[in-house]
Amino acid sequence: MEDALEKKEKPILSVDNLEVVYNEVILVLRGISMNVSEGEIVALLGANGAGKTTLLRSITGLLEIHRGKITKGSVSFLGEKTNRYDPSRLVRAGLSQVMEGRRIFAELTVEENLKAGAYTVASRQKIAEAHDRVVGLFPVLASRSRSTAGYLSGGEQQMLAIGRALMTSPRLLVLDEPSLGLAPLLVQQIRDIIETVNRQGTSVLLVEQNATMALSIANRGYVLENGRIVRDGLSHELLQDDDIKEFYLGVGEAGRRSFRDVKTYRRRKRWSA
Amino acid sequence: MEQLLQGVFDGIALGSRYSLIVLGFVVIYRATGIINFAQGGFLLIGAFLTYNFSQTWGWNFYLSLFLSMIVTSIIAILIQLLLLHRSLKEITAGGFCLLIWSVSFYNGNTHLVSLIIGLIAGVFIYFLVRGLEIRFGSSQSNELPIFGSIIVTIGILFVIKQVVPSIWGFAEINMGDPWGFKIIKAGDLVFTHAKLWTIALTAIALLGFFLVNRYTKIGIAMRAAHFDHEAAFAQGISLKVVFATAFGIAGAVAALAGTVTGVGIAQLTPNMDLIVFLAFPAMILGGFDSPGGAVIGGVIVGIIQNLTKVYQPEWDLHWLGVGFDRVMVFIVMLVILMIRPYGLFGTKEVHRV
Ligand SMILES: Nc1ncnc2c1ncn2[C@@H]1O[C@H](COP(=O)(O)OP(=O)(O)OP(=O)(O)O)[C@@H](O)[C@H]1O
Ligand SMILES: [Mg+2]
Numbered sequence: 001m002e003d004a005l006e007k008k009e010k011p012i013l014s015v016d017n018l019e020v021v022y023n024e025v026i027l028v029l030r031g032i033s034m035n036v037s038e039g040e041i042v043a044l045l046g047a048n049g050a051g052k053t054t055l056l057r058s059i060t061g062l063l064e065i066h067r068g069k070i071t072k073g074s075v076s077f078l079g080e081k082t083n084r085y086d087p088s089r090l091v092r093a094g095l096s097q098v099m100e101g102r103r104i105f106a107e108l109t110v111e112e113n114l115k116a117g118a119y120t121v122a123s124r125q126k127i128a129e130a131h132d133r134v135v136g137l138f139p140v141l142a143s144r145s146r147s148t149a150g151y152l153s154g155g156e157q158q159m160l161a162i163g164r165a166l167m168t169s170p171r172l173l174v175l176d177e178p179s180l181g182l183a184p185l186l187v188q189q190i191r192d193i194i195e196t197v198n199r200q201g202t203s204v205l206l207v208e209q210n211a212t213m214a215l216s217i218a219n220r221g222y223v224l225e226n227g228r229i230v231r232d233g234l235s236h237e238l239l240q241d242d243d244i245k246e247f248y249l250g251v252g253e254a255g256r257r258s259f260r261d262v263k264t265y266r267r268r269k270r271w272s273a
Numbered sequence: 274m275e276q277l278l279q280g281v282f283d284g285i286a287l288g289s290r291y292s293l294i295v296l297g298f299v300v301i302y303r304a305t306g307i308i309n310f311a312q313g314g315f316l317l318i319g320a321f322l323t324y325n326f327s328q329t330w331g332w333n334f335y336l337s338l339f340l341s342m343i344v345t346s347i348i349a350i351l352i353q354l355l356l357l358h359r360s361l362k363e364i365t366a367g368g369f370c371l372l373i374w375s376v377s378f379y380n381g382n383t384h385l386v387s388l389i390i391g392l393i394a395g396v397f398i399y400f401l402v403r404g405l406e407i408r409f410g411s412s413q414s415n416e417l418p419i420f421g422s423i424i425v426t427i428g429i430l431f432v433i434k435q436v437v438p439s440i441w442g443f444a445e446i447n448m449g450d451p452w453g454f455k456i457i458k459a460g461d462l463v464f465t466h467a468k469l470w471t472i473a474l475t476a477i478a479l480l481g482f483f484l485v486n487r488y489t490k491i492g493i494a495m496r497a498a499h500f501d502h503e504a505a506f507a508q509g510i511s512l513k514v515v516f517a518t519a520f521g522i523a524g525a526v527a528a529l530a531g532t533v534t535g536v537g538i539a540q541l542t543p544n545m546d547l548i549v550f551l552a553f554p555a556m557i558l559g560g561f562d563s564p565g566g567a568v569i570g571g572v573i574v575g576i577i578q579n580l581t582k583v584y585q586p587e588w589d590l591h592w593l594g595v596g597f598d599r600v601m602v603f604i605v606m607l608v609i610l611m612i613r614p615y616g617l618f619g620t621k622e623v624h625r626v
Contacts, residue, residue, distance in 0.1 A: 062507060091509030103504035105497045116497040119490065120509035164508065 011035035012078060012172050012203050013059065013095075019072035020051075020058055020227075028054045030227040031073065036172065041194070041204040043214035043235065046224035047247070052207045053100055055224065056176050059205075060097045061087040078171070091120045096170035100177050100207075102161040106150030110141055110160060113149050117164035126169065133200070134163040137193055155186040162193065166202075173197060174205045179213055187213055215239050275461040280583040281576055286468035288575020289475035293530035294552040295559060295567040296482065297523035303499040303562050304519035307357065310426040312527055313546030314433030319345040319528025320535040320545060321441050324448045334451040338474075338532050342525040349524025350517045356425055357516075430546075438543040446541040448532075471533045478529050479568055482522060486564065491518055499562070551578075551599060554606035559618050566618030578602050 014035035021027050028051050036042045046052045057063045059075055070083050077095055105113050114134065118127045135142040138159040144152065149160055158178055165173060179187040187210065195217045198204050208214035215221055215235040223231040223244065238244050294312065301309040319341050326337030452466035486492040498505040498515045506512055534548055535541040559570025581598040
């Protein structure tokens with residue numbers, strides 16, 4: 001109990017009243033506050049264009065190269081204000097990310113991708129340990145270690161992207177829509193992996209449009225709309241929430257899916273974008 | 274047959290210079306997206322440094338060459354850090370600074386005066402630009418300000434071409450001749466030591482580069498950054514280190530290219546950097562972003578040029594003019610471009626969607 005209280009006070013990641021602007025004019029995040037505590041999986045849900053990726057960019061130091069800027073508020077990682085940190089510094093501090101669209105180095109081999117992921121790690125032993133862990137999680141990466149990464153299947157590429165991010169043995173892993181474009185079976189697989197990684201001691205911030213998947217493993221979730229957090233709560237609460245059911249789970253009031261539901265879902269999604 | 278083989282061998286020796294020059298371009302292009310026109314300047318600096326170490330100071334030739342490669346490499350890195358920084362503002366400011374500096378050279382001021390004027394003006398403009406937040410270049414910020422950077426590299430070339438003769442003079446200089454006229458004969462074929470050494474030194478440098486690029490941490494980082502610089506950045510790869518390393522490598526190979534070009538009977542002149550233009554077809558042949566292509570393109574161009582030189586008088590083609598060998602290279606380049614617009618080895622991404 002005391003432990004839980006302490007965690008509440010000292011989250012591993014906390015975002016405080018964050019405002020982000022692109023190109024000096026386009027206001028995309030309008031005062032966001034959220035946090036991730038040690039050991040948690042936190043889901044971040046939201047429709048296309050809600051600002052999920054932008055929030056991740058502010059957390060991982062990628063805003064600047066997209067001409068984005070934090071105009072208000074702050075991001076803190078491990079109690080340190082990191083608004084102006086570059087990714088290299090954040091990765092060294094223990095924050096790793098899997099970017100939207102996998103972004104593996106397709107011209108490099110699988111092995112080289114993993115090595116590139118370990119760029120910031122100086123100790124050979126630590127690299128070897130991380131490598132063993134990654135290969136344990138994704139045996140397929142070992143059997144294809146010399147293949148050119150671009151020739152892997154979509155699912156394997158996503159595994160490689162996650163494996164690459166784990167090469168630094170991060171304290172916090174941030175994933176942007178890892179289930180995007182994958183078949184249901186693979187989504188399950190990715191889901192299980194994230195759960196395992198979390199059980200091994202890595203906190204996770206999981207951005208998803210697949211709310212069912214995300215909330216099934218997350219402790220808590222936030223719903224982002226138009227650059228604002230419109231709802232947050234424990235996963236099972238969110239799963240019960242009618243609006244969320246309708247917008248993100250594609251389930252109508254009667255609890256059954258219908259073509260009409262899917263259509264409204266799509267339409268609503270577009271409005272909020 | 275002997276004549277052909279001899280022509281090919283001499284062509285390879287000529288082509289190794291092109292390979293080195295093009296490799297310098299390609300390495301920087303891959304890392305930064307910039308066509309570095311200052312490459313010819315690096316070549317000059319390297320050649321004159323080797324001359325200075327080996328002739329003026331009387332050090333061993335190979336030691337001089339090695340030191341020259343290191344010093345040129347450091348100079349190239351410093352130039353990158355000072356003037357070809359990632360951020361738009363720095364490039365803008367650096368560009369103005371260079372412009373004013375080179376203009377003051379042309380005004381005939383003594384060099385110290387122009388240096389001071391240039392620096393004061395540069396610093397002034399630097400702060401002005403920072404204050405006003407003037408921006409120009411590409412509108413998408415995750416692309417580098419390519420156009421601005423290329424202009425700056427031209428400025429750097431101008432400045433180097435002023436500085437080098439101001440130190441070593443405009444006259445042709447004998448760089449010494451470590452290999453003399455020694456030859457190795459195999460039947461009717463003649464291998465001069467000079468050409469064998471040119472090829473050997475080039476091969477060693479290229480092998481070194483390919484090993485670094487393939488197996489070392491920085492090599493993998495460079496390839497990763499070339500493929501997707503944002504993803505590399507996101508993994509914690511320092512793009513600053515990647516940029517600096519690319520310039521370092523380009524400086525080193527340029528010094529080697531300059532030295533093997535100027536050594537022996539060739540003589541050293543402040544216009545030696547013009548060989549860079551002869552290397553352009555090699556770069557276009559090999560593809561802008563392929564180091565392997567750079568080497569092969571360079572060798573092919575060397576062979577074509579030399580064979581043209583050998584067979585032109587033989588086949589009574591004098592009417593094509595003196596120096597047609599150089600034109601021939603461009604003709605072949607045009608033909609290949611028509612067939613393969615990205616060069617022989619220009620890579621497009623491996624795709625699987
Ligand atoms: N580099 C940029 N410059 C300007 N506007 C941008 C930039 N990147 C994103 N935006 C805008 O910011 C808003 C939020 O985009 P963001 O990518 O964060 O949304 P998202 O929630 O990740 O969407 P998706 O589910 O499609 O990935 C969108 O309106 C988008 O057009
Ligand atoms: Mg997104």
